Amino acid sequence: MSIKLYQSQTSMFCEKVRIVFAVKKVPYDIVDVRKDERKSLLEYTNQRKVPTMNYNGECVIDSTLISARLEQDYPANSVYPEGAANKGLCLALEDWSDEVLILANHAMRRADTPEARQKAEAQWDAHFNTLDQIYTGKKFIFERMTIADMAIFSQLHYLYTTVKYEIPAKYKNVHAFLENMRQTLKLKSLADSFEAQSL
Numbered sequence: 586m587s588i589k590l591y592q593s594q595t596s597m598f599c600e601k602v603r604i605v606f607a608v609k610k611v612p613y614d615i616v617d618v619r620k621d622e623r624k625s626l627l628e629y630t631n632q633r634k635v636p637t638m639n640y641n642g643e644c645v646i647d648s649t650l651i652s653a654r655l656e657q658d659y660p661a662n663s664v665y666p667e668g669a670a671n672k673g674l675c676l677a678l679e680d681w682s683d684e685v686l687i688l689a690n691h692a693m694r695r696a697d698t699p700e701a702r703q704k705a706e707a708q709w710d711a712h713f714n715t716l717d718q719i720y721t722g723k724k725f726i727f728e729r730m731t732i733a734d735m736a737i738f739s740q741l742h743y744l745y746t747t748v749k750y751e752i753p754a755k756y757k758n759v760h761a762f763l764e765n766m767r768q769t770l771k772l773k774s775l776a777d778s779f780e781a782q783s784l
């Protein structure tokens with residue numbers, strides 16, 4: 586079995602997938618696409634997006650599909666909750682994080698005027714409000730850490746490390762969630778990117 590992950594260390598979608606690999610304790614090799622300006626990725630897939638996985642010759646592109654493919658062959662330490670209703674909700678939240686929170690991250694990173702910055706902060710405020718309610722009184726959204734928590738953590742981790750935006754202290758449940766994730770994932774410091782091959 587040979588698994589190769591084409592990735593970049595700072596991409597939040599790559600971090601999401603590295604968490605899945607780590608939780609499932611699946612060994613894999615990394616191809617850092619920044620080292621050859623995506624040449625090997627383009628040769629392999631004719632497109633530029635990471636994460637991309639070469640799974641024993643099978644090409645899988647997109648963090649959601651890579652996670653689902655790994656779950657299929659490595660069901661232990663599942664990244665989905667029990668039951669169809671919860672699984673559907675989990676997939677919807679994963680998608681919300683990947684497709685909506687990413688826009689707020691882009692807005693914050695690209696804000697180059699006070700107005701744009703204010704708009705980006707308002708966007709994040711709305712999401713922090715949502716998240717603070719979601720994580721009221723719970724460590725994870727479902728009975729264990731799932732792909733929904735991993736997707737949300739990856740976006741927030743990117744926000745306070747790469748974008749360097751300090752999440753307001755008033756969002757206590759969001760901070761408690763982040764601290765719990767950092768401890769569970771054994772991140773040494775706030776600025777750490779997640780590098781562990783297995784937990």
Ligand SMILES: N[C@@H](CCC(=O)N[C@@H](CS)C(=O)NCC(=O)O)C(=O)O
Nearest residue numbers: 596597598633634635636647648649
């Ligand atoms: N929905 C995709 C998003 C992947 C994505 O946007 N990757 C970015 C890095 S964070 C990328 O490779 N962008 C380069 C490009 O599109 O040329 C996923 O979940 O994997």
